[in-house]
Amino acid sequence: MKDLFTYLLVMCFTLGSLSAAAASQAEFDNSRALDGVQKTSIYFDVSLTDDALLVVRMDLLDRTIRTLEESGLEVNAVIGVRGHASRFITEDDHYVLEEEIDNKKKIQEWVKRFSDRGVVIEQCAIAAGMHDIAPDDFLPQVTIVGNGYVSLVGYQAQGYAVVPMD
Amino acid sequence: MKERVFLLLPLLMLGFLLLFDSGPLAAEETFEEVSTEDMLYVRGLVSKVDTAQMQISVRPAKGKRISITIDPDTQLEGVSQIDEFEKEQQVKVWYSIDNDINRAIKIKKLMELGC
Numbered sequence: 639m640k641d642l643f644t645y646l647l648v649m650c651f652t653l654g655s656l657s658a659a660a661a662s663q664a665e666f667d668n669s670r671a672l673d674g675v676q677k678t679s680i681y682f683d684v685s686l687t688d689d690a691l692l693v694v695r696m697d698l699l700d701r702t703i704r705t706l707e708e709s710g711l712e713v714n715a716v717i718g719v720r721g722h723a724s725r726f727i728t729e730d731d732h733y734v735l736e737e738e739i740d741n742k743k744k745i746q747e748w749v750k751r752f753s754d755r756g757v758v759i760e761q762c763a764i765a766a767g768m769h770d771i772a773p774d775d776f777l778p779q780v781t782i783v784g785n786g787y788v789s790l791v792g793y794q795a796q797g798y799a800v801v802p803m804d
Numbered sequence: 805m806k807e808r809v810f811l812l813l814p815l816l817m818l819g820f821l822l823l824f825d826s827g828p829l830a831a832e833e834t835f836e837e838v839s840t841e842d843m844l845y846v847r848g849l850v851s852k853v854d855t856a857q858m859q860i861s862v863r864p865a866k867g868k869r870i871s872i873t874i875d876p877d878t879q880l881e882g883v884s885q886i887d888e889f890e891k892e893q894q895v896k897v898w899y900s901i902d903n904d905i906n907r908a909i910k911i912k913k914l915m916e917l918g919c
Binding site for chain 1: 863918
Protein backbone atom coordinates (compact mmCIF):
# COMPACT_ATOMS: atom_id res chain seq x y z
CA MET A 639 0.00 0.00 0.00
CA LYS A 640 2.81 2.31 1.00
CA ASP A 641 4.63 1.43 -2.25
CA LEU A 642 1.53 2.25 -4.30
CA PHE A 643 1.22 5.61 -2.56
CA THR A 644 4.89 6.40 -3.24
CA TYR A 645 4.47 5.35 -6.89
CA LEU A 646 1.40 7.61 -7.34
CA LEU A 647 3.21 10.49 -5.66
CA VAL A 648 6.21 10.12 -7.96
CA MET A 649 3.95 9.84 -11.04
CA CYS A 650 2.04 13.00 -10.08
CA PHE A 651 5.28 14.88 -9.52
CA THR A 652 6.74 13.68 -12.84
CA LEU A 653 3.61 14.52 -14.84
CA GLY A 654 3.41 17.88 -13.12
CA SER A 655 7.03 18.67 -13.96
CA LEU A 656 6.60 17.57 -17.58
CA SER A 657 3.48 19.64 -18.16
CA ALA A 658 5.14 22.65 -16.50
CA ALA A 659 8.18 22.22 -18.79
CA ALA A 660 5.95 21.89 -21.88
CA ALA A 661 3.96 24.96 -20.87
CA SER A 662 7.07 27.04 -20.29
CA GLN A 663 8.53 25.87 -23.61
CA ALA A 664 5.33 26.88 -25.43
CA GLU A 665 5.71 30.39 -24.04
CA PHE A 666 8.98 30.87 -25.86
CA ASP A 667 9.85 30.85 -29.52
CA ASN A 668 12.66 31.77 -31.90
CA SER A 669 10.65 34.10 -34.12
CA ARG A 670 13.22 36.89 -34.15
CA ALA A 671 16.07 34.54 -35.14
CA LEU A 672 13.99 32.83 -37.81
CA ASP A 673 12.43 36.01 -39.22
CA GLY A 674 12.61 35.83 -43.02
CA VAL A 675 14.49 32.52 -43.00
CA GLN A 676 13.11 29.87 -45.34
CA LYS A 677 15.94 27.40 -45.57
CA THR A 678 18.64 26.34 -43.17
CA SER A 679 21.65 24.01 -43.26
CA ILE A 680 23.24 22.62 -40.11
CA TYR A 681 26.37 20.60 -39.40
CA PHE A 682 26.25 18.90 -36.00
CA ASP A 683 29.84 18.24 -34.87
CA VAL A 684 29.47 15.23 -32.57
CA SER A 685 32.52 14.08 -30.59
CA LEU A 686 31.10 13.12 -27.19
CA THR A 687 32.66 10.42 -25.05
CA ASP A 688 29.85 9.84 -22.54
CA ASP A 689 27.23 7.40 -23.85
CA ALA A 690 24.37 8.70 -21.65
CA LEU A 691 25.09 12.28 -22.67
CA LEU A 692 25.23 11.25 -26.31
CA VAL A 693 21.72 9.77 -26.05
CA VAL A 694 20.43 13.02 -24.54
CA ARG A 695 22.16 15.03 -27.28
CA MET A 696 20.57 12.85 -29.99
CA ASP A 697 17.18 13.79 -28.58
CA LEU A 698 18.17 17.46 -28.49
CA LEU A 699 19.44 17.25 -32.04
CA ASP A 700 16.11 15.74 -33.14
CA ARG A 701 14.20 18.47 -31.32
CA THR A 702 16.30 21.15 -33.01
CA ILE A 703 15.59 19.77 -36.49
CA ARG A 704 11.88 19.28 -35.69
CA THR A 705 11.49 22.81 -34.28
CA LEU A 706 13.01 24.26 -37.45
CA GLU A 707 10.77 22.10 -39.67
CA GLU A 708 7.68 22.98 -37.64
CA SER A 709 8.58 26.63 -38.13
CA GLY A 710 8.18 26.03 -41.86
CA LEU A 711 11.85 25.92 -42.76
CA GLU A 712 13.50 23.57 -45.23
CA VAL A 713 16.28 21.84 -43.25
CA ASN A 714 19.46 20.24 -44.55
CA ALA A 715 21.23 18.51 -41.70
CA VAL A 716 24.51 16.65 -41.47
CA ILE A 717 25.70 14.84 -38.36
CA GLY A 718 29.51 14.64 -38.41
CA VAL A 719 30.85 12.05 -35.98
CA ARG A 720 34.42 11.86 -34.70
CA GLY A 721 36.34 11.03 -31.52
CA HIS A 722 34.95 8.53 -29.03
CA ALA A 723 31.43 9.03 -30.38
CA SER A 724 32.54 6.97 -33.40
CA ARG A 725 32.34 3.80 -31.29
CA PHE A 726 28.58 4.14 -30.85
CA ILE A 727 27.60 4.18 -34.52
CA THR A 728 29.06 0.77 -35.29
CA GLU A 729 27.22 -2.54 -35.69
CA ASP A 730 26.20 -4.85 -32.84
CA ASP A 731 27.64 -4.34 -29.35
CA HIS A 732 31.21 -3.99 -30.55
CA TYR A 733 33.71 -1.25 -29.64
CA VAL A 734 31.95 -0.27 -26.38
CA LEU A 735 32.06 -1.35 -22.75
CA GLU A 736 29.43 -3.77 -21.43
CA GLU A 737 27.69 -1.03 -19.45
CA GLU A 738 27.46 1.17 -22.57
CA ILE A 739 25.62 -1.43 -24.68
CA ASP A 740 22.08 -0.29 -23.76
CA ASN A 741 22.83 3.31 -24.69
CA LYS A 742 24.61 2.17 -27.84
CA LYS A 743 21.38 0.45 -28.95
CA LYS A 744 19.49 3.73 -28.42
CA ILE A 745 22.08 5.64 -30.44
CA GLN A 746 21.88 3.04 -33.24
CA GLU A 747 18.09 3.58 -33.30
CA TRP A 748 18.58 7.35 -33.51
CA VAL A 749 20.99 6.92 -36.44
CA LYS A 750 18.41 4.83 -38.32
CA ARG A 751 15.64 7.36 -37.59
CA PHE A 752 17.76 10.32 -38.68
CA SER A 753 18.80 8.56 -41.86
CA ASP A 754 15.17 7.70 -42.68
CA ARG A 755 14.37 11.42 -42.38
CA GLY A 756 17.10 12.36 -44.85
CA VAL A 757 19.71 13.49 -42.35
CA VAL A 758 23.23 12.68 -43.57
CA ILE A 759 25.49 10.92 -41.06
CA GLU A 760 29.21 11.21 -41.74
CA GLN A 761 32.06 9.47 -39.94
CA CYS A 762 35.65 10.74 -40.00
CA ALA A 763 37.97 8.02 -41.38
CA ILE A 764 40.88 9.34 -39.32
CA ALA A 765 38.88 8.94 -36.10
CA ALA A 766 37.85 5.45 -37.19
CA GLY A 767 41.52 4.58 -37.68
CA MET A 768 42.48 6.05 -34.29
CA HIS A 769 39.89 3.81 -32.65
CA ASP A 770 40.86 0.83 -34.78
CA ILE A 771 37.34 0.55 -36.21
CA ALA A 772 37.11 -1.24 -39.54
CA PRO A 773 35.07 0.75 -42.12
CA ASP A 774 32.75 -2.24 -42.67
CA ASP A 775 31.80 -2.23 -38.98
CA PHE A 776 29.93 1.07 -39.20
CA LEU A 777 26.15 1.09 -39.55
CA PRO A 778 25.01 1.06 -43.20
CA GLN A 779 23.43 4.51 -42.73
CA VAL A 780 26.88 6.01 -42.07
CA THR A 781 29.00 7.56 -44.82
CA ILE A 782 32.73 7.55 -44.15
CA VAL A 783 34.62 10.68 -45.17
CA GLY A 784 38.38 11.14 -45.42
CA ASN A 785 38.78 13.84 -42.80
CA GLY A 786 35.99 15.10 -40.56
CA TYR A 787 37.65 18.48 -40.09
CA VAL A 788 37.78 19.00 -43.86
CA SER A 789 34.06 18.18 -44.04
CA LEU A 790 33.37 20.67 -41.27
CA VAL A 791 35.31 23.38 -43.09
CA GLY A 792 33.63 22.53 -46.39
CA TYR A 793 30.10 22.55 -45.03
CA GLN A 794 30.79 25.80 -43.18
CA ALA A 795 32.06 27.34 -46.44
CA GLN A 796 28.80 26.21 -48.05
CA GLY A 797 26.89 28.18 -45.43
CA TYR A 798 26.08 25.44 -42.93
CA ALA A 799 25.75 26.51 -39.30
CA VAL A 800 28.15 24.44 -37.19
CA VAL A 801 26.65 23.20 -33.93
CA PRO A 802 29.29 21.66 -31.64
CA MET A 803 28.28 18.66 -29.56
CA ASP A 804 31.36 17.78 -27.53
CA MET B 805 99.53 9.15 -37.20
CA LYS B 806 97.31 12.19 -36.73
CA GLU B 807 95.53 11.47 -40.01
CA ARG B 808 94.74 7.92 -38.84
CA VAL B 809 93.23 9.25 -35.60
CA PHE B 810 91.10 11.70 -37.59
CA LEU B 811 89.90 8.86 -39.79
CA LEU B 812 89.23 6.48 -36.92
CA LEU B 813 87.45 9.00 -34.70
CA PRO B 814 84.32 9.41 -36.86
CA LEU B 815 84.17 5.64 -37.35
CA LEU B 816 84.36 5.06 -33.60
CA MET B 817 81.67 7.69 -32.99
CA LEU B 818 79.43 6.06 -35.58
CA GLY B 819 79.99 2.70 -33.93
CA PHE B 820 78.98 4.08 -30.53
CA LEU B 821 75.90 5.73 -32.00
CA LEU B 822 74.78 2.51 -33.64
CA LEU B 823 75.46 0.55 -30.46
CA PHE B 824 73.39 2.84 -28.24
CA ASP B 825 70.63 3.43 -30.79
CA SER B 826 70.03 -0.19 -31.66
CA GLY B 827 69.02 -1.13 -28.08
CA PRO B 828 65.60 0.57 -27.90
CA LEU B 829 64.96 -0.15 -31.57
CA ALA B 830 65.49 -3.85 -31.07
CA ALA B 831 63.32 -3.83 -27.94
CA GLU B 832 60.51 -2.08 -29.84
CA GLU B 833 60.60 -4.69 -32.58
CA THR B 834 59.82 -7.56 -30.22
CA PHE B 835 56.32 -6.17 -29.49
CA GLU B 836 54.38 -6.94 -32.62
CA GLU B 837 50.66 -6.30 -32.69
CA VAL B 838 49.79 -9.96 -33.05
CA SER B 839 49.64 -12.88 -30.67
CA THR B 840 52.62 -15.21 -30.84
CA GLU B 841 53.63 -18.43 -29.11
CA ASP B 842 55.43 -16.41 -26.44
CA MET B 843 52.89 -13.72 -25.75
CA LEU B 844 49.31 -12.77 -26.49
CA TYR B 845 48.23 -9.39 -27.77
CA VAL B 846 44.99 -7.52 -27.26
CA ARG B 847 43.85 -4.00 -28.07
CA GLY B 848 40.78 -2.61 -26.38
CA LEU B 849 39.21 -0.25 -23.89
CA VAL B 850 39.98 -0.19 -20.19
CA SER B 851 36.73 -1.24 -18.54
CA LYS B 852 37.85 -1.55 -14.92
CA VAL B 853 40.85 -0.55 -12.80
CA ASP B 854 41.51 -2.43 -9.57
CA THR B 855 44.53 -0.89 -7.87
CA ALA B 856 44.29 -3.19 -4.83
CA GLN B 857 44.49 -6.32 -7.00
CA MET B 858 46.89 -4.62 -9.44
CA GLN B 859 44.55 -5.54 -12.28
CA ILE B 860 42.91 -3.79 -15.17
CA SER B 861 40.11 -5.22 -17.30
CA VAL B 862 40.26 -4.70 -21.03
CA ARG B 863 37.37 -5.15 -23.45
CA PRO B 864 38.52 -5.91 -26.99
CA ALA B 865 36.55 -4.41 -29.88
CA LYS B 866 34.76 -7.70 -30.40
CA GLY B 867 34.74 -10.02 -27.47
CA LYS B 868 34.51 -10.44 -23.75
CA ARG B 869 36.65 -8.46 -21.37
CA ILE B 870 39.76 -9.97 -19.89
CA SER B 871 41.54 -9.24 -16.63
CA ILE B 872 45.20 -8.38 -16.84
CA THR B 873 47.49 -8.47 -13.83
CA ILE B 874 50.26 -5.92 -13.59
CA ASP B 875 53.46 -6.78 -11.74
CA PRO B 876 56.67 -4.84 -11.10
CA ASP B 877 58.19 -6.23 -14.31
CA THR B 878 55.37 -4.95 -16.51
CA GLN B 879 56.51 -2.28 -18.95
CA LEU B 880 54.11 0.67 -18.88
CA GLU B 881 54.00 3.16 -21.72
CA GLY B 882 51.89 6.33 -21.59
CA VAL B 883 51.34 5.91 -17.84
CA SER B 884 53.79 5.45 -14.97
CA GLN B 885 51.57 3.51 -12.56
CA ILE B 886 48.32 1.56 -12.50
CA ASP B 887 46.16 4.32 -10.96
CA GLU B 888 46.74 6.47 -14.03
CA PHE B 889 44.60 4.09 -16.07
CA GLU B 890 41.01 5.21 -16.55
CA LYS B 891 37.87 3.67 -17.98
CA GLU B 892 37.46 4.01 -21.76
CA GLN B 893 41.15 4.61 -22.36
CA GLN B 894 42.47 2.74 -25.37
CA VAL B 895 45.29 0.34 -24.56
CA LYS B 896 47.46 -2.23 -26.27
CA VAL B 897 48.41 -5.14 -24.04
CA TRP B 898 51.00 -7.86 -24.47
CA TYR B 899 50.62 -10.62 -21.89
CA SER B 900 51.31 -14.23 -21.08
CA ILE B 901 49.19 -16.76 -19.22
CA ASP B 902 50.81 -18.03 -16.06
CA ASN B 903 48.77 -20.40 -13.82
CA ASP B 904 45.52 -19.09 -15.37
CA ILE B 905 46.57 -15.50 -14.62
CA ASN B 906 47.04 -13.06 -17.49
CA ARG B 907 50.33 -11.39 -16.61
CA ALA B 908 51.02 -8.17 -18.44
CA ILE B 909 54.39 -7.95 -20.14
CA LYS B 910 53.73 -4.52 -21.61
CA ILE B 911 50.76 -2.13 -21.58
CA LYS B 912 50.72 0.87 -23.85
CA LYS B 913 48.13 3.59 -23.28
CA LEU B 914 47.21 5.19 -26.57
CA MET B 915 47.04 8.92 -27.00
CA GLU B 916 43.63 10.54 -27.10
CA LEU B 917 43.81 12.92 -30.02
CA GLY B 918 40.16 13.92 -29.88
CA CYS B 919 39.74 13.63 -33.60
